[in-house]
Amino acid sequence: QVQLVESGGGLVQAGGSLRLSCAASGLTFSTYVMDWFRQAPGKEREFVAAISWTGSRLDYADSVKGRFTISRDNGKLTVYLQMNSLKPEDTAVYYCAAASKPLSWATRRELEYWGQGTQVTVSS
Numbered sequence: 370q371v372q373l374v375e376s377g378g379g380l381v382q383a384g385g386s387l388r389l390s391c392a393a394s395g396l397t398f399s400t401y402v403m404d405w406f407r408q409a410p411g412k413e414r415e416f417v418a419a420i421s422w423t424g425s426r427l428d429y430a431d432s433v434k435g436r437f438t439i440s441r442d443n444g445k446l447t448v449y450l451q452m453n454s455l456k457p458e459d460t461a462v463y464y465c466a467a468a469s470k471p472l473s474w475a476t477r478r479e480l481e482y483w484g485q486g487t488q489v490t491v492s493s
Contacts, residue, residue, distance in 0.1 A: 371395040371482045373465050378487030381455055385491070389450040391465030391484055399423075402468035402477040403441060403448040407461035407489075417463070418450060419477045426474055433459075455491045462486040 377389040391403070400422050408414040418439040419428040427439060438451040448465055469481035 371467065373467065373482055373484035375463065375465050375484045375487040378463060378489045380490045380492065383455060383457055383491055383493050385455050386451070386453045387455065387489060389452065389463055389465075389487060389489075391448045391450075393446045393448070393467065396467060396482070397471065398446040399443040400471040402474060403439075404466045404468065404477065404480060405439060405448075405450045405463060406466060406480075407459075407463045408486075409458075409461040412461075414464070416478055419468075420448065421474050421477075422472060428477060452489070455489075457491045457493045460489060460491050462488050 372394045374392045381387055402421055404419045405417040406414050407417050416430050420439045420441050424441050436454045441448045464486045465484045466480040467482040468477050469479045470476045
């Protein structure tokens with residue numbers, strides 16, 4: 370049974386930083402592309418960032434480039450999202466997800482497994 374458990378969300382002032390973590394179990398973590406998505410109230414879930422199974426390839430939404438950094442530790446079965454220079458529009462529930470096809474960068478936004486989400490609130 371695959372489990373993805375996010376942590377690290379919270380309330381932060383604009384301009385501040387947070388680091389999200391996502392601990393995985395039940396899958397061969399080192400072979401999966403991992404993503405972060407987010408969903409703000411009243412909006413559709415949107416892509417934030419993706420990282421390849423080795424960490425050598427990265428992909429970011431334009432809205433977070435230069436501010437967010439995705440990384441992973443395959444030994445700890447964990448993916449991270451470092452969020453700096455946070456803005457009120459970054460307020461959302463953040464989800465980590467594992468892509469549907471192991472060892473496939475082309476399908477990095479086709480997700481199979483999802484975590485339960487962690488709330489990030491940025492005050493102005």
